[in-house]
Amino acid sequence: xxxxxxxxxxxxxxxxxxxxxxxxxxxxxxxxxxxxxxxxxxxxxxxxxxxxxxxxxxxxxxxxxxxxxxxxxxxxxxxxxxxxxxxxxxxxxxxxxxxxxxxxxxxxxxxxxxxxxxxxxxxxxxxxxxxxxxxxxxxxxxxxxxxxxxxxxxxxxxxxxxxxxxxxxxxxxxxxxxxxxxxxxxxxxxxxxxxxxxxxxxxxxxxxxxxxxxxxxxxxxxxxxxxxxxxxxxxxxxxxxxx
Amino acid sequence: xxxxxxxxxxxxxxxxxxxxxxxxxxxxxxxxxxxxxxxxxxxxxxxxxxxxxxxxxxxxxxxxxxxxxxxxxxxxxxxxxxxxxxxxxxxxxxxxxxxxxxxxxxxxxxxxxxxxxxxxxxxxxxxxxxxxxxxxxxxxxxxxxxxxxxxxxxxxxxxxxxxxxxxxxxxxxxxxxxxxxxxxxxxxxxxxxxxxxxxxxxxxxxxxxxxxxxxxxxxxxxxxxxxxxxxxxxxxxxxxxxx
DNA sequence: TTATCTTTACGTCAAAAGTACGTAAAGGTG
DNA sequence: CACCTTTACGTACTTTTGACGTAAAGATAA
Numbered sequence: 001x002x003x004x005x006x007x008x009x010x011x012x013x014x015x016x017x018x019x020x021x022x023x024x025x026x027x028x029x030x031x032x033x034x035x036x037x038x039x040x041x042x043x044x045x046x047x048x049x050x051x052x053x054x055x056x057x058x059x060x061x062x063x064x065x066x067x068x069x070x071x072x073x074x075x076x077x078x079x080x081x082x083x084x085x086x087x088x089x090x091x092x093x094x095x096x097x098x099x100x101x102x103x104x105x106x107x108x109x110x111x112x113x114x115x116x117x118x119x120x121x122x123x124x125x126x127x128x129x130x131x132x133x134x135x136x137x138x139x140x141x142x143x144x145x146x147x148x149x150x151x152x153x154x155x156x157x158x159x160x161x162x163x164x165x166x167x168x169x170x171x172x173x174x175x176x177x178x179x180x181x182x183x184x185x186x187x188x189x190x191x192x193x194x195x196x197x198x199x200x201x202x203x204x205x206x207x208x209x210x211x212x213x214x215x216x217x218x219x220x221x222x223x224x225x226x227x228x229x230x231x232x233x234x235x236x237x238x239x240x241x242x243x
Numbered sequence: 244x245x246x247x248x249x250x251x252x253x254x255x256x257x258x259x260x261x262x263x264x265x266x267x268x269x270x271x272x273x274x275x276x277x278x279x280x281x282x283x284x285x286x287x288x289x290x291x292x293x294x295x296x297x298x299x300x301x302x303x304x305x306x307x308x309x310x311x312x313x314x315x316x317x318x319x320x321x322x323x324x325x326x327x328x329x330x331x332x333x334x335x336x337x338x339x340x341x342x343x344x345x346x347x348x349x350x351x352x353x354x355x356x357x358x359x360x361x362x363x364x365x366x367x368x369x370x371x372x373x374x375x376x377x378x379x380x381x382x383x384x385x386x387x388x389x390x391x392x393x394x395x396x397x398x399x400x401x402x403x404x405x406x407x408x409x410x411x412x413x414x415x416x417x418x419x420x421x422x423x424x425x426x427x428x429x430x431x432x433x434x435x436x437x438x439x440x441x442x443x444x445x446x447x448x449x450x451x452x453x454x455x456x457x458x459x460x461x462x463x464x465x466x467x468x469x470x471x472x473x474x475x476x477x478x479x480x481x482x483x484x485x486x
Numbered sequence: 487t488t489a490t491c492t493t494t495a496c497g498t499c500a501a502a503a504g505t506a507c508g509t510a511a512a513g514g515t516g
Numbered sequence: 517c518a519c520c521t522t523t524a525c526g527t528a529c530t531t532t533t534g535a536c537g538t539a540a541a542g543a544t545a546a
Contacts, residue, residue: 202534450525
């Protein structure tokens with residue numbers, strides 16, 4: 001069992017034994033809530049410093065499995081849509097000394113302060129279903145609106161930027177369904193697209209385009225409780241591979 | 244200096260000391276010749292087995308630099324268009340025993356038969372400028388037409404497939420210029436597009452589309468020596484980021 | 487009760503992009 | 517020099533995209 005009084009030491013030992021050195025996973029977990037894109041961040045133990053969820057790859061698991069495991073642990077979700085989007089492989093990715101100081105880590109220079117190559121994954125999840133769960137190096141896990149994300153540890157702001165660009169590109173190719181609940185209204189879907197693309201869309205044209213795409217199925221129910229005309233609920237027809 | 248009588252042993256030692264274990268680069272170098280897409284392959288020393296160019300990442304270089312170095316060594320080119328396209332991270336990527344037998348390698352089980360995660364890059368190069376150069380594990384380096392590629396070592400056939408799909412996707416987004424010489428005719432460009440896409444295009448419509456793209460500049464010369472009407476030469480106006 | 491306002495769920499129309507196909511001129515070959 | 521292929525255009529039609537119109541639904545205010 002992990003000795004939580006000496007987490008760092010044990011962690012280093014575990015990584016060295018079970019995991020592939022130099023190589024890690026960083027995950028950008030996107031959620032959509034109150035018409036905003038959110039990402040799940042972790043606060044480092046005993047500090048006010050935030051970072052992305054991540055982890056090392058065990059020698060016995062595939063890279064995809066490692067990403068899935070890490071994301072599952074932080075979200076409590078069994079299934080999630082995951083996409084590999086970039087390898088961050090610069091020799092100096094960030095100011096290591098500055099980061100070690102920020103997180104009060106006394107580093108064993110031989111084993112821990114070496115460069116790390118990181119494989120970036122993004123996940124699209126249903127915001128309301130996530131149970132944010134810190135890992136043993138962090139003491140808080142919560143959603144941050146994408147445009148309020150603070151200065152993060154490591155090069156994690158940069159990773160979020162690249163992930164966001166990749167997500168935007170994906171939106172052009174295929175419908176993005178995993179960020180919304182099973183059923184949703186067209187205006188809600190429009191807000192999602194607007195948020196990802198970063199600019200407003202014409203409601204009439206958006207409606208037309210979605211109808212023409214053939215990926216949506218109208219339900220008989222409508223969304224009640226709105227101050228105006230009750231919109232129909234829709235769901236994606238999960239035929240092909242979708243996001 | 245490398246001892247070429249004991250290449251494998253020294254290679255293993257070098258890798259262990261200078262390079263990042265478990266992690267390698269695999270490169271799919273595309274060229275275009277005689278209306279066919281070609282890839283550069285290497286024949287393993289003393290065998291009739293072919294594989295992709297590749298190599299390990301040195302501790303002192305970035306992943307991109309490693310890819311560039313490996314590709315430069317195999318092609319003799321200083322500048323080449325490189326694109327990271329996928330990480331191959333399965334625990335078992337191919338039948339290791341079978342491969343070791345094929346290449347007559349006696350493997351030190353502790354250090355060399357471990358899994359390797361590979362970062363896939365593809366390169367687009369001007370076919371005629373390449374000087375195919377084997378590395379010290381191989382004794383032949385040459386172009387293979389994409390549709391005549393034999394069964395390769397490791398999972399390299401799979402990697403080529405994924406790279407080809409990525410290249411096809413890229414063609415939709417941006418013009419692909421690096422596969423052609425500085426100046427070329429529209430029909431030559433059309434053959435390239437047809438080859439990448441895998442289906443014929445209408446010459447009239449292709450011409451119109453290319454003219455409308457605004458990325459081409461017509462030269463005053465024409466291509467002489469053709470049995471028919473001499474076509475104009477064009478070149479890409481290298482304004483934005485192009486492939 | 488009824489006018490008003492916002493939102494939804496459609497529709498219209500024109501510009502732009504994509505697709506099918508026509509053709510004259512260029513440059514060989516028999 | 518007739519003939520054939522290829523280039524370098526052009527025309528016409530269809531599909532997609534984008535700007536904008538509007539009636540019905542549902543709440544709120546007078």
